[in-house]
Amino acid sequence: xxxxxxxxxxxxxxxxxxxxxxxxxxxxxxxxxxxxxxxxxxxxxxxxxxxxxxxxxxxxxxxxxxxxxxxxxxxxxxxxxxxxxxxxxxxxxxxxxxxxxxxxxxxxxxxxxxxxxxxxxxxxxxxxxxxxxxxxxxxxxxxxxxxxxxxxxxxxxxxxxxxxxxxxxxxxxxxxxxxxxxxxxxxxxxxxxxxxxxxxxxxxxxxxxxxxxxxxxxxxxxxxxxxxxxxxxxxxxxxxxxxxxxxxxxxxxxxxxxxxxxxxxxxxxxxxxxxxxxxxxxxxxxxxxxxxxxxxxxxxxxxxxxxxxxxxxxxxxxxxxxxxxxxxxxxxxxxxxxxxxxxxxxxxxxxxxxxxxxxxxxxxxxxxxxxxxxxxxxxxxxxxxxxxxxxxxxxxxxxxxxxxxxxxxxxxxxxxxxxxxxxxxxxxxxxxxxxxxxxxxxxxxxxxxxxxxxxxxxxxxxxxxxxxxxxxxxxxxxxxxxxxxxxxxxxxxxxxxxxxxxx
Amino acid sequence: xxxxxxxxxxxxxxxxxxxxxxxxxxxxxxxxxxxxxxxxxxxxxxxxxxxxxxxxxxxxxxxxxxxxxxxxxxxxxxxxxxxxxxxxxxxxxxxxxxxxxxxxxxxxxxxxxxxxxxxxxxxxxxxxxxxxxxxxxxxxxxxxxxxxxxxxxxxxxxxxxxxxxxxxxxxxxxxxxxxxxxxxxxxxxxxxxxxxxxxxxxxxxxxxxxxxxxxxxxxxxxxxxxxxxxxxxxxxxxxxxxxxxxxxxxxxxxxxxxxxxxxxxxxxxxxxxxxxxxxxxxxxxxxxxxxxxxxxxxxxxxxxxxxxxxxxxxxxxxxxxxxxxxxxxxxxxxxxxxxxxxxxxxxxxxxxxxxxxxxxxxxxxxxxxxxxxxxxxxxxxxxxxxxxxxxxxxxxxxxxxxxxxxxxxxxxxxxxxxxxxxxxxxxxxxxxxxxxxxxxxxxxxxxxxxxxxxxxxxxxxxxxxxxxxxxxxxxxxxxxxxx
Numbered sequence: 001x002x003x004x005x006x007x008x009x010x011x012x013x014x015x016x017x018x019x020x021x022x023x024x025x026x027x028x029x030x031x032x033x034x035x036x037x038x039x040x041x042x043x044x045x046x047x048x049x050x051x052x053x054x055x056x057x058x059x060x061x062x063x064x065x066x067x068x069x070x071x072x073x074x075x076x077x078x079x080x081x082x083x084x085x086x087x088x089x090x091x092x093x094x095x096x097x098x099x100x101x102x103x104x105x106x107x108x109x110x111x112x113x114x115x116x117x118x119x120x121x122x123x124x125x126x127x128x129x130x131x132x133x134x135x136x137x138x139x140x141x142x143x144x145x146x147x148x149x150x151x152x153x154x155x156x157x158x159x160x161x162x163x164x165x166x167x168x169x170x171x172x173x174x175x176x177x178x179x180x181x182x183x184x185x186x187x188x189x190x191x192x193x194x195x196x197x198x199x200x201x202x203x204x205x206x207x208x209x210x211x212x213x214x215x216x217x218x219x220x221x222x223x224x225x226x227x228x229x230x231x232x233x234x235x236x237x238x239x240x241x242x243x244x245x246x247x248x249x250x251x252x253x254x255x256x257x258x259x260x261x262x263x264x265x266x267x268x269x270x271x272x273x274x275x276x277x278x279x280x281x282x283x284x285x286x287x288x289x290x291x292x293x294x295x296x297x298x299x300x301x302x303x304x305x306x307x308x309x310x311x312x313x314x315x316x317x318x319x320x321x322x323x324x325x326x327x328x329x330x331x332x333x334x335x336x337x338x339x340x341x342x343x344x345x346x347x348x349x350x351x352x353x354x355x356x357x358x359x360x361x362x363x364x365x366x367x368x369x370x371x372x373x374x375x376x377x378x379x380x381x382x383x384x385x386x387x388x389x390x391x392x393x394x395x396x397x398x399x400x401x402x403x404x405x406x407x408x409x410x411x412x413x414x415x416x417x418x419x420x421x422x423x424x425x426x427x428x429x430x431x432x433x434x435x436x437x438x439x440x441x442x443x444x445x446x447x448x449x450x451x452x453x454x455x456x457x458x459x460x461x462x463x464x465x466x467x468x469x470x471x472x473x474x475x476x477x478x479x480x481x482x483x484x485x486x487x488x489x490x491x492x493x494x495x496x497x498x499x500x501x502x503x
Numbered sequence: 504x505x506x507x508x509x510x511x512x513x514x515x516x517x518x519x520x521x522x523x524x525x526x527x528x529x530x531x532x533x534x535x536x537x538x539x540x541x542x543x544x545x546x547x548x549x550x551x552x553x554x555x556x557x558x559x560x561x562x563x564x565x566x567x568x569x570x571x572x573x574x575x576x577x578x579x580x581x582x583x584x585x586x587x588x589x590x591x592x593x594x595x596x597x598x599x600x601x602x603x604x605x606x607x608x609x610x611x612x613x614x615x616x617x618x619x620x621x622x623x624x625x626x627x628x629x630x631x632x633x634x635x636x637x638x639x640x641x642x643x644x645x646x647x648x649x650x651x652x653x654x655x656x657x658x659x660x661x662x663x664x665x666x667x668x669x670x671x672x673x674x675x676x677x678x679x680x681x682x683x684x685x686x687x688x689x690x691x692x693x694x695x696x697x698x699x700x701x702x703x704x705x706x707x708x709x710x711x712x713x714x715x716x717x718x719x720x721x722x723x724x725x726x727x728x729x730x731x732x733x734x735x736x737x738x739x740x741x742x743x744x745x746x747x748x749x750x751x752x753x754x755x756x757x758x759x760x761x762x763x764x765x766x767x768x769x770x771x772x773x774x775x776x777x778x779x780x781x782x783x784x785x786x787x788x789x790x791x792x793x794x795x796x797x798x799x800x801x802x803x804x805x806x807x808x809x810x811x812x813x814x815x816x817x818x819x820x821x822x823x824x825x826x827x828x829x830x831x832x833x834x835x836x837x838x839x840x841x842x843x844x845x846x847x848x849x850x851x852x853x854x855x856x857x858x859x860x861x862x863x864x865x866x867x868x869x870x871x872x873x874x875x876x877x878x879x880x881x882x883x884x885x886x887x888x889x890x891x892x893x894x895x896x897x898x899x900x901x902x903x904x905x906x907x908x909x910x911x912x913x914x915x916x917x918x919x920x921x922x923x924x925x926x927x928x929x930x931x932x933x934x935x936x937x938x939x940x941x942x943x944x945x946x947x948x949x950x951x952x953x954x955x956x957x958x959x960x961x962x963x964x965x966x967x968x969x970x971x972x973x974x975x976x977x978x979x980x981x982x983x984x985x986x
Binding site: 072075076077078079080081082083084110112114116119120121122174176303305307310311312313 | 582583584590592597600602603604606701702703704705706708709710736737738739740819820822823826827829831832833843844847867870871872875879
């Protein structure tokens with residue numbers, strides 16, 4: 001039967017689906033019991049950042065009034081014909097190469113099924129001859145996930161259902177917006193190499209970083225530029241069998257992806273342990289209920305009747321073109337992480353820096369012979385703000401140098417960094433303006449001696465062990481220096497003097 | 504004037520000897536006289552034609568350059584999209600739909616100055632060989648109103664035969680230009696696949712469909728073909744190569760050309776070929792030999808499997824091409840259904856005629872899981888075999904000859920059984936499967952004095968030599984050699 005009927009009235013009829021539904025809420029503990037492992041493969045749809053659609057001159061742009069970014073071709077009007085967008089092919093090849101795929105002569109095929117979102121009632125996709133095949137992606141953990149294929153296709157429109165009553169004589173209606181219909185998509189299909197929800201999230205995050213890095217997509221989940229379906233099954237740990245999988249749809253964020261996988265895997269294990277087994281089917285993630293629900297069963301799934309689209313000719317990228325594209329690829333996240341690690345960063349911070357596209361700052365520090373770990377502390381903790389990407393690397397290098405040289409305290413450096421981002425000004429200038437000029441420990445020591453001389457009783461009680469009096473001395477010195485003293489240095493001096501004074 | 508060639512009309516209009524307005528009135532007058540009994544048109548666009556004629560006359564008066572077909576009336580098959588003018592495919596399912604754009608061929612005709620006088624009737628979605636499958640009633644053969652004009656471009660063939668227009672366009676997926684041309688006694692040509700843009704032709708079977716000309720003579724056919732042909736970036740299957748000029752070839756004769764008579768189609772072994780049709784084909788071959796051509800029989804064995812392959816491939820593509828008529832965006836929608844699926848089912852059930860539904864079901868079956876390879880896959884392999892057989896034949900011959908249709912125009916209802924009707928296309932289908940050009944030229948008469956068409960086939964992009972031979976056949980026919 002047809003897809004949309006099930007979307008309108010979800011069917012959840014199998015006995016097996018009654019799992020834990022009685023209680024209404026999923027169990028607290030979704031961890032898999034010992035002896036089981038997850039087998040996960042992901043299908044990620046990426047919208048390509050082209051100016052026009054996959055086969056039509058209509059604009060490819062998110063947002064806009066419904067049905068304003070359309071053209072007879074993407075509306076599938078009678079007599080119209082598709083023409084392949086060369087830019088979409090180029091972006092797809094970029095991603096393919098970044099995923100270590102083989103790029104091959106490819107054929108567009110029609111995937112036939114009736115759906116009101118889909119103007120031609122078939123989707124132009126690729127079937128037995130996809131553009132990119134046999135690649136892999138290496139996660140920050142070092143684990144490699146195989147890529148089966150990354151093929152081109154066109155997106156569908158969007159339906160809004162209004163006033164659905166479900167009753168025959170009082171049926172509601174649906175509105176369809178075809179702005180998205182025909183937007184170029186790259187569908188990236190992984191091998192079932194992913195072993196858990198965290199790894200699934202890491203995979204998608206890495207993929208997102210790659211498609212953004214090569215300029216193929218903006219990778220925005222919230223705008224639907226990236227959409228993920230997860231094929232989930234379980235098996236006894238260490239075995240290499242592939243058991244019945246379920247495809248989870250409607251996962252709208254990385255967090256949901258992790259939750260949905262965790263839930264579904266536990267559901268499978270519980271079915272096996274109860275002597276049952278899951279059925280192969282499509283299930284929808286219910287974010288509010290925190291569980292998956294059965295959609296249509298794959299046994300009843302549509303026969304898509306694929307055949308090569310006779311309106312299009314095969315796309316056969318020349319080796320020269322492919323090599324040109326390869327040569328022009330920017331450094332990829334994996335290589336960038338390695339470069340930072342080689343410069344002395346810790347792997348976790350390096351991954352974050354690359355993820356935020358701020359690794360260039362740390363590399364600039366490294367190139368200037370500066371303190372890379374210190375720069376990473378700023379990148380990880382103090383640059384989680386808009387505009388961080390526009391920060392002038394020269395200023396950043398200078399800031400790290402000033403801090404490392406003791407001209408600025410870490411607190412001052414953090415404050416100045418924030419102002420550098422918001423104002424675009426340099427650190428030296430800002431430091432002078434704030435009066436953050438250097439204050440060496442010799443000056444501090446003589447000031448501290450004066451304060452001790454003025455407060456003999458307090459000093460004696462501090463030396464005798466009344467630790468809270470440290471605050472009094474710190475406060476006094478901060479007052480005297482108008483807050484310019486480095487708290488750490490003050491604490492060190494106090495400790496030294498106390499040690500000397502202690503009998 | 505209505506007996507004049509398009510070339511003569513265009514020359515008269517260009518020289519100012521006659522106005523485009525006069526030409527248009529003359530043809531509209533013919534339409535007024537006989538259209539009620541022929542029913543060649545779904546729509547006559549008289550007002551627009553008069554307005555276009557006036558504009559051309561103004562340009563002639565102002566001494567401006569006008570196109571090679573300026574002032575020449577033309578009828579367009581109603582599966583060619585015309586901006587602002589209803590385009591129906593003779594189907595209820597396109598009820599009320601008005602294209603927001605012109606087909607590429609329509610743009611090219613307008614640029615050449617041709618004047619559209621109307622949209623012609625066809626078998627619904629071009630599926631048929633008699634124009635009996637039109638949702639708006641059949642077209643009658645102007646030569647004998649009790650007989651069919653052939654199909655699916657029956658309206659376009661009848662329009663030229665009845666003198667409603669000197670030129671018309673049809674589409675040919677399995678013979679839909681050549682067979683009605685033969686049955687109506689006019690010239691009809693299917694170009695090499697990819698020479699004429701399909702943009703704006705409402706698809707039946709995309710890998711087979713080509714738009715082509717109808718005319719009263721071979722030279723007009725060549726002129727119209729040259730007007731509409733040429734690369735178009737909106738059709739990915741359009742060939743980017745420039746065309747070799749054809750007109751200079753028409754008077755060259757056939758001396759030394761090698762002509763093969765396809766024994767499978769002209770030898771009388773296949774069922775359903777009328778003896779008179781076979782005899783005229785022989786006479787055509789003899790006429791070419793007399794004009795200096797080297798004529799011999801040649802076997803193209805796989806052609807006889809063309810019909811079977813075609814009736815798998817064409818319906819398969821059609822089942823997908825026609826999916827979009829679902830009542831959601833345009834055309835006929837059945838009201839009052841409970842949900843989208845029910846609305847789509849009801850709209851398609853009511854909107855499509857029996858033959859269209861039959862082919863959608865055939866095609867859906869042929870592409871289904873488990874049958875895909877046995878039907879669609881095998882048919883594609885047969886297609887490859889036919890191409891190879893043709894290639895082999897064209898090593899020894901410049902063109903191939905056969906009857907266009909096994910029989911002359913038949914009475915309404917005579918081929919009510921679909922399989923009998925399908926057999927009408929046996930000689931025309933192989934060229935579609937191979938993508939090769941082929942033309943039907945009237946050559947004498949057959950049963951009851953109805954015209955017979957002889958088909959000249961040529962290899963890919965072989966239009967120039969094909970027209971060269973067609974022109975010789977035309978000379979022989981009008982000389983009385985074939986009559």
